[in-house]
Amino acid sequence: MWGNSFAIGQYVPLNSPIHRLDPRVKIVFAGISIIDLFILQDWLSFLLWGGVILLLAFLSHISFSYLLKSLRPLLFLLILTLVLHFFFTPGEYIWEYGFLHISREGISKGLLIVVRLCLLILVTAILTLTTSPVELTDGIEYLLSPLKRWGFPAHELAMMMTIALRFIPTLLEEAERILKAQTARGMDLESGGLVQKAKNMIPLLVPLFVNSFKRADELAIAMESRCYRGGQGRTRLRVLQLRAPDYYFLIFSFSFVTLLSVRFFL
Amino acid sequence: MFIKLEQVSFTYLSGTPLAVKALKDINLEIERGESIGIVGRTGCGKSTLIQHFNALLIPESGRVLVDGVDTSEKKAPLREIRRRVGLVFQYPEDQFFEESVFQEVAFAPRNLGIEGKELEDRVKWSLEAVGLDFATIKDRSPFELSGGQMRRVAIASILSMEPEALVLDEPTAGLDPEGKGIILNQLKELQKEKNLTLILVSHSMEDLARVAQRLIVMDEGRIELDDDIRRIFSQVERIKELGIFPPVTAQVAWLLRERGFDVDPGVLTPRELAEEIHLKVLEGKKVNVG
Numbered sequence: 001m002w003g004n005s006f007a008i009g010q011y012v013p014l015n016s017p018i019h020r021l022d023p024r025v026k027i028v029f030a031g032i033s034i035i036d037l038f039i040l041q042d043w044l045s046f047l048l049w050g051g052v053i054l055l056l057a058f059l060s061h062i063s064f065s066y067l068l069k070s071l072r073p074l075l076f077l078l079i080l081t082l083v084l085h086f087f088f089t090p091g092e093y094i095w096e097y098g099f100l101h102i103s104r105e106g107i108s109k110g111l112l113i114v115v116r117l118c119l120l121i122l123v124t125a126i127l128t129l130t131t132s133p134v135e136l137t138d139g140i141e142y143l144l145s146p147l148k149r150w151g152f153p154a155h156e157l158a159m160m161m162t163i164a165l166r167f168i169p170t171l172l173e174e175a176e177r178i179l180k181a182q183t184a185r186g187m188d189l190e191s192g193g194l195v196q197k198a199k200n201m202i203p204l205l206v207p208l209f210v211n212s213f214k215r216a217d218e219l220a221i222a223m224e225s226r227c228y229r230g231g232q233g234r235t236r237l238r239v240l241q242l243r244a245p246d247y248y249f250l251i252f253s254f255s256f257v258t259l260l261s262v263r264f265f266l
Numbered sequence: 267m268f269i270k271l272e273q274v275s276f277t278y279l280s281g282t283p284l285a286v287k288a289l290k291d292i293n294l295e296i297e298r299g300e301s302i303g304i305v306g307r308t309g310c311g312k313s314t315l316i317q318h319f320n321a322l323l324i325p326e327s328g329r330v331l332v333d334g335v336d337t338s339e340k341k342a343p344l345r346e347i348r349r350r351v352g353l354v355f356q357y358p359e360d361q362f363f364e365e366s367v368f369q370e371v372a373f374a375p376r377n378l379g380i381e382g383k384e385l386e387d388r389v390k391w392s393l394e395a396v397g398l399d400f401a402t403i404k405d406r407s408p409f410e411l412s413g414g415q416m417r418r419v420a421i422a423s424i425l426s427m428e429p430e431a432l433v434l435d436e437p438t439a440g441l442d443p444e445g446k447g448i449i450l451n452q453l454k455e456l457q458k459e460k461n462l463t464l465i466l467v468s469h470s471m472e473d474l475a476r477v478a479q480r481l482i483v484m485d486e487g488r489i490e491l492d493d494d495i496r497r498i499f500s501q502v503e504r505i506k507e508l509g510i511f512p513p514v515t516a517q518v519a520w521l522l523r524e525r526g527f528d529v530d531p532g533v534l535t536p537r538e539l540a541e542e543i544h545l546k547v548l549e550g551k552k553v554n555v556g
Contacts, residue, residue, distance in 0.1 A: 174360075177355065178360065180317070180322050180355070181355045181361040183322060183348070184320060184322060184348055184352070184353040184355070184424070185377065185424065186349065186373075186377030186427065187373075187377060188377060203363050206362075207361050207362060207363050210363075210409070
């Protein structure tokens with residue numbers, strides 16, 4: 001009953017200009033910005049990128065604090081990167097204690113890399129926060145479909161992704177239900193050594209697998225009874241079509257990236 | 267007083283934008299040996315309520331007392347509470363994981379540290395209590411049984427803890443009429459013989475009419491009605507507002523009342539209804555049938 005309450009892919013269903021953009025455009029944008037952010041090395045470029053991300057966040061109606069939350073899972077990695085660069089970059093030392101030392105180069109390099117990582121995460125977060133999983137897989141399928149000519153299973157891949165995403169909340173809900181049911185039967189997850197603890201999971205895992213296989217069978221039958229035969233000749237309910245804002249956005253992002261790169265290569 | 271709820275409220279995903287208030291200010295007292303039905307529309311909080319009875323959920327505010335023990339207390343003996351108040355979830359056969367029926371039913375008592383002869387006695391007793399033959403079924407795989415047998419094994423796997431109260435969420439959902447009948451009869455018998463407190467969540471008024479004496483009607487996280495089942499079924503208009511349709515027997519009685527016959531609207535079974543019609547409508551006007 002509460003299955004839909006698990007936040008998956010953190011998609012926030014709003015109706016903003018960014019949400020309305022074609023998913024393909026957003027995926028392409030995320031792709032080129034990732035490449036661009038890896039090429040760029042200077043603070044001015046990062047500052048400009050920061051400004052673009054702020055602008056996108058503003059246009060997408062997603063609160064900035066919520067956007068920043070997407071950094072949290074990687075906080076440890078960010079801090080680790082920072083510390084490693086601080087202490088292990090050779091150069092002009094500004095602080096020393098025993099074998100520990102911090103160099104000026106270390107600080108600037110560390111900060112630069114951490115800011116780059118943050119920008120990368122934020123760009124992709126804007127993509128996943130404003131694009132529903134279904135749109136996302138649709139977009140990926142479209143973008144990969146030219147590869148079909150060489151036998152690449154673009155449709156099957158997208159369908160697998162859609163199904164997997166669709167069933168994550170269902171599985172979580174089911175796991176919670178079985179956990180509760182077995183707890184009511186006195187199941188004990190805590191006690192015992194490592195082997196015993198692994199054994200304690202059996203009452204949870206076996207039903208979860210059995211039910212997943214059952215569900216997969218049912219899904220296959222349901223799909224076949226609706227004449228699903230793979231991507232061949234399949235039409236779509238929502239045909240992706242580029243509209244004026246999509247073109248504006250593409251032109252804007254390409255010119256922005258080109259400008260930055262020109263500065264970089266000159 | 268066996269189970270007592272004092273101003274219990276509960277919210278799912280509390281503190282997030284997705285928070286859902288599932289229970290609002292519930293006060294409830296359940297005596298030992300009672301047989302209670304809980305009804306209400308889907309999403310009215312029935313399942314949330316029953317999970318409070320055995321401390322699977324701890325109230326957000328208010329308290330739940332099981333035989334005087336507060337479930338929200340830090341050192342509350344949760345396992346003991348869950349043994350005393352056995353909870354059978356909806357589609358309980360989904361939790362099967364053992365290779366034989368015996369092992370499946372033995373899981374719960376084993377977790378309580380029961381072994382050997384007593385374990386076997388308990389498994390035997392529980393399987394027989396739900397009307398299954400111990401010798402023929404104990405070595406079969408729980409996954410190859412029929413739907414009705416599976417459901418009964420699942421109920422037995424809770425009964426083997428020898429609970430003092432048995433709470434069942436939709437125990438007859440998806441079963442054929444025969445399977446339904448067997449389960450309801452066994453539950454009724456257990457309640458009478460063992461003085462088991464029986465709490466049944468169901469959408470089927472016919473089922474509840476067969477087993478429950480007291481009925482709790484919930485709506486939007488609140489208890490709207492809590493009374494003798496006959497008195498509730500006789501308030502046809504009121505309970506229809508709450509999304510509940512009384513059993514056909516009560517509806518027929520109600521239609522007869524509207525036509526001016528003094529039929530008791532609280533009839534529960536077809537037999538009772540037939541008696542009422544015979545007494546109050548036909549008044550001995552017998553016709554020869556056949």
